Structures are given as C-alpha cells and as structure tokens.
Amino acid sequence: MPKRYHIVFAHPEPRSLNGFLRDRAIAGLQEQGHVVTQSDLYATRFKATADGEDFPSRDLTDERLIYHRESGVAQAEGKQREDIATEQARLLAADAIILQFPLWWFSMPAILKGWVDRVFATGFAIGVPKDGTGQWLRYGEGLLAGRRAMLAVTTGGREAQFGARGIHGPIDDLLFPINHGILHYVGLEVVAPWVAFQSTRLTEQAADDLADDYVQRLLSIFDTPPIGYRSENGGDYDERQVLRPDIRAGTGFAAHIGQSDGN
Amino acid sequence: MPKRYHIVFAHPEPRSLNGFLRDRAIAGLQEQGHVVTQSDLYATRFKATADGEDFPSRDLTDERLIYHRESGVAQAEGKQREDIATEQARLLAADAIILQFPLWWFSMPAILKGWVDRVFATGFAIGVPKDGTGQWLRYGEGLLAGRRAMLAVTTGGREAQFGARGIHGPIDDLLFPINHGILHYVGLEVVAPWVAFQSTRLTEQAADDLADDYVQRLLSIFDTPPIGYRSENGGDYDERQVLRPDIRAGTGFAAHIGQSDGN
Numbered sequence: 001m002p003k004r005y006h007i008v009f010a011h012p013e014p015r016s017l018n019g020f021l022r023d024r025a026i027a028g029l030q031e032q033g034h035v036v037t038q039s040d041l042y043a044t045r046f047k048a049t050a051d052g053e054d055f056p057s058r059d060l061t062d063e064r065l066i067y068h069r070e071s072g073v074a075q076a077e078g079k080q081r082e083d084i085a086t087e088q089a090r091l092l093a094a095d096a097i098i099l100q101f102p103l104w105w106f107s108m109p110a111i112l113k114g115w116v117d118r119v120f121a122t123g124f125a126i127g128v129p130k131d132g133t134g135q136w137l138r139y140g141e142g143l144l145a146g147r148r149a150m151l152a153v154t155t156g157g158r159e160a161q162f163g164a165r166g167i168h169g170p171i172d173d174l175l176f177p178i179n180h181g182i183l184h185y186v187g188l189e190v191v192a193p194w195v196a197f198q199s200t201r202l203t204e205q206a207a208d209d210l211a212d213d214y215v216q217r218l219l220s221i222f223d224t225p226p227i228g229y230r231s232e233n234g235g236d237y238d239e240r241q242v243l244r245p246d247i248r249a250g251t252g253f254a255a256h257i258g259q260s261d262g263n
Numbered sequence: 264m265p266k267r268y269h270i271v272f273a274h275p276e277p278r279s280l281n282g283f284l285r286d287r288a289i290a291g292l293q294e295q296g297h298v299v300t301q302s303d304l305y306a307t308r309f310k311a312t313a314d315g316e317d318f319p320s321r322d323l324t325d326e327r328l329i330y331h332r333e334s335g336v337a338q339a340e341g342k343q344r345e346d347i348a349t350e351q352a353r354l355l356a357a358d359a360i361i362l363q364f365p366l367w368w369f370s371m372p373a374i375l376k377g378w379v380d381r382v383f384a385t386g387f388a389i390g391v392p393k394d395g396t397g398q399w400l401r402y403g404e405g406l407l408a409g410r411r412a413m414l415a416v417t418t419g420g421r422e423a424q425f426g427a428r429g430i431h432g433p434i435d436d437l438l439f440p441i442n443h444g445i446l447h448y449v450g451l452e453v454v455a456p457w458v459a460f461q462s463t464r465l466t467e468q469a470a471d472d473l474a475d476d477y478v479q480r481l482l483s484i485f486d487t488p489p490i491g492y493r494s495e496n497g498g499d500y501d502e503r504q505v506l507r508p509d510i511r512a513g514t515g516f517a518a519h520i521g522q523s524d525g526n
Contacts, residue, residue: 012314015327048311048373051275064278106444107370110311110380114373139430160503164514167402167495167504169439173516177437181369232430240423241430251427252515253436 003222004035006094010101010112012042017199017207018102018154021214025098025152028215037090041111047083048114054081072122080121087119091144096221097188099178100152102199106174116182125186130233139180140231142187148221149188151175152214154199162197171195176253180229189226228257266485267298269357273364273375275305280462280470281365281417284477288361288415291478300353304374310346311377317344335385343384350382354407359484360451362441363415365462369437379445388449393496402443403494405450411484412451414438415477417462425460434458439516443492452489491520 007025011018026036039046052058052065055074074080080088091097101112108116120126125144128137137143153175155162162171172179175193183190194217196210217224230236230243236258238244249255270288274281289299302309315321315328318337337343343351354360364375371379383389388407391400400406416438418425425434435442438456446453457480459473480487493499493506499521501507512518 012330013328016329042312042314045312048377049305049308050367050372050374051305065276066279067275104313105376105379105383105448106440107376109313110373110377113368113370113376114311116368117373120368158503160505163505165506165510165512165518167500167506167519168444169516169519170514173436174440174444176432177369177440181431181437185368237430240421242423242426243428243430249428251433253432255428256430256432 002033002035003095004037004093005029005096005098005218006037006039006090007098007100008039008041008112008115010041010099010109010115014043017196017202017210018100020207021152021154021196021211022100024211025100025214025218028211029218032219037094039087039090039115041115044083046111046115047118048111050114050117054084054118055079056081068122068127072127075121075123084119084121087115088121088124091119091147094147096148096150096218097144097183098150098152098218099183101154103153103155103157106168108178120182120186133233135233137187138185138232140184140187140229141233142185145187145189147188148191148224148226149183150191150217150221151178151183151193151195152217153193154196156200157197159197162195173253179227180253180256184227184229190229191221191224191226230256230258265296265298266358267300267356268292268359268361268481269300269302269353270361270363271302271304271375271378273304273362273372273378277306280459280465280473281363283470284415284417284459284474285363287474288363288477288481291474292481295482300357302350302353302378304378307346309374309378310381311374313377313380317347317381318342319344331385331390335390338384338386347382347384350378351384351387354382354410357410359411359413359481360407360446361413361415361481364417366416366418366420369431371441383445383449396496398496400450401448401495403447403450403492404496405448408450408452410451411454411487411489412446413454413480413484414441414446414456414458415480416456417459419463420460422460425458436516442490443516443519447490447492453492454484454487454489493519493521 009022029036055070101108130137160166161168164170179190236247249258272285292299318333364371393400423429424431427433442453499510512521
C-alpha cells in the first residue's frame, strides 16, 4: 500500500554523500509506488533563527516578545508565516517523517534545529491540551500521532567511538534528546535511527551499498516496531511526570523505554 | 585577581528573564573588578547557518562544498569571515566562557548551535593535530585549554522532570552532548551547569534571588572543580578511543567521568 514519506534534508551540498543518499532514498521509495515529499532546508534557505520576525503582524512597540506565547497566538489565529505553515502541512500529510542530516557537534546542524524551534509551534507540537483532563498531549500523544519518524544521520566518526564505552558516548544516548525529547514528545512513533559511520571515507561501492541499506530501512519503516518510549499519560508517570516507584526501570534515558505493565 | 569573562547570550528578548540575568551577571562581575565581554547573538543578528557563504573567496563554480574542509582552509589562511574571527578572538582572550540560553527542545536555540557550527572551525576547535604524535588535540586538549566554561540554562520545566527518573531525562545527560561533546572536546574546563527551572513563573523576588545565585556561581567559577571528564590522550582510551578494559567505569555518558588511575 503506497505511503507518504516526508524527508527533511539539512546538508549544504547536494553533491555530498548526504545528497546522494537523499536522491537514492527518493528514487527507491518512488520505485515502490510511495509518494515522497521533501523539505530541502539549505536549498530553500530556510530561516533558522526563531525571532520576532516570525510574527509580522505583531506590534513591535508592544510588550516584550515571549516567543512560545506568540507562536501559540499565530497558530490559533492561522497566522503562522508561510514557511512554517507549509512545513506543518507537509508533516500532517505524511505517514513517515525522516530527518536526514550530518551529525555536527553531536546534534543537528543549526538550520535543522531552527526548523524544529519554529515549525514545532505552540498549539501544534507543544502546549496542546488533552481535552478536559488538565493533561497535555505530549510524549506519545499529539497532533502528529500515528506517524512514523526516523533520524538518518551520517558521521565521520567510527562506530566504536559511539559504542557503549566509546569516547563520544553511545549514539542512542546522544540522539535521545532528539528521538525522545522532540519526535516522541510530539507524538510520533520513533524507530531506531539509521546511522552511517565513517561517512567521509567511502568508496563508490560502499556509498552504493549504504544507499541500498538506507532505502531498505525506509521501505520497512512501517514494519519496524518503534522504540518503546513510555507515554506521559499512560500510567507509568506520577503527577510530577516522574516514573512511579513500581516501575522498576532504574534511572537515566533507558528508564523511559518499557512497557506499561510495571517493568 | 581580575579575570576576563565572556558571555555568549542567545535569547531574542532583552527584557526577558534571560536578559535580566545576563545584565545582573555583567554588573555583578564588573562590581568585583572583572572584565566582561559579550556576544549577544540575537542583537547582532548572528548568522546561524553554516553554508558556502562563509567562504566568500571560494570559487563557487569549483568542486562541491565540504564545509569542514573549507573551514580549515579559511582558518589556515586567516580568511575567516569577520564575525567568525571576532568570536574566536573573544574566546581566546577570555578566562571563562559562559553560554547562556533558554533550553529549547532540550538543546540550544538554533542561533547558538549555529555559533558553534561556524566559530568552532577546523584548525581552531576541531582537526588540530598534536604535534608529531598522530593524535588530535581534543577532549581535554586544544587551543582553548586552560579556560573555564559553564552553561547557564533556563527552562520552564520543573526540576523533578529533569531528575534521575523524570520524564525529560536527567539534565546532566541532556547537556552531555554540549558539555562533553563541544566544550570538553575543544579543551575547555567545564564546570557543572547553572540551571534555573520553572523560569516562566517567577516572582520579582524569586528572579532577584536567582540572579544573586547566578552571580555567585560565576564569581566562584575558578574555585569550582571542573567535571572530571577524561582526556582523550590521557591513557584511559585505547587506540580506537574506547575506554580500556582496566577502566572499570561501566558504560554510557557517566563512564567518561573519572580519574586516570583506573577507576
């Protein structure tokens, strides 16, 4: 059954390995009948900085800017800037959302972080009330629920450096603030990231194999069980959003993966 | 003895709590005779996106852009853009470097991430060879070694949510990619972050107390022992940059804090 994939692409050079992988992903998905849309943030010179200019109708002599509040006003009144509204519509139309980027300083390039800061607006991705409960739609619930999400990341570093005792720290922990704190937060079903290590030293054949692997991961995304992040309102957290004592899952990031049956 | 503090400030509104804290920090440090410089990224409309325009003398019809390589060429030839060169000079002139920002999506606002992406150039912060050893000056060594660094972060979230079993994940783990992966990476001596929770709901008195606390943390920064992150070339890591088997420190982020005596 054809699905809609949306790729958010954040690399400055289309002739890079990342550009090659992106092109192969699109072709490989389309070959199987899927629909692919794309936000090429560099090509469209996406505005990276969340600031007062995101609210052109705001009175600048007015009170101080509280960005997240102003973002909620624009969202509620249907007055988001066109670039923000366009991105939101693309996300809502997708069945799977892919963020593809080179790992810069163990996180996203600024242009992609700015995409998150601006597009994941109040009333769209954050600050969405769960009707009548006093709770929020977040961490497993939200307007984007029911869609798959995956990070597709390249890094020049070696896999061992990102292992359990590698110097950079485990890749899953480095990506937790994005996978859990952004994608799961807004209700997306996050599958394990696709990561290409030592991406600066690939032969043509290795790049080709890598692209095949990437396409396969994308094609199987709906058959891949999501990372089992707990839901905020699923019963595992107390009223302070702390894991309940009977959830015997230890501490740290890994404690937030589990079943809602007490483990 | 007077010291030089440099504050990198990333909030869009000077009349915000962050602006208030920044102003109080500057005043409090100056009162004690210290010199304070500042990079107000929003006020100066700092360019957030690392792209080909960072290299105006590059032939655009030339080969594909490899940003980190071009960054190294510009650094070696003294041709960094003025905004980048200015920031580097400020960092080199400082005894303590403070990154002050609101926590947006569990990380830095895009404008600050872009400051890192662009200013921490190849040959300045990354890709600096350790003469004659085949090793790199990084993770504890580098051109910025000998300087203190601290994150100063505000968040609307409650402290319990950022605790050992809080839903967001432990704050120290969330900030590890910055503290370890950026600040320690470039050789800075990183002290524990100063974090203000529930920053959107403060009374005037509470904001005042918070500012006093912030100033005290800044004043004592040189008497505060840095987080004991291990040095890449200090003997704890093998040639793959993986912790040696005799380092009995477990796995994950915390394993990279310790002494070079086998613990």
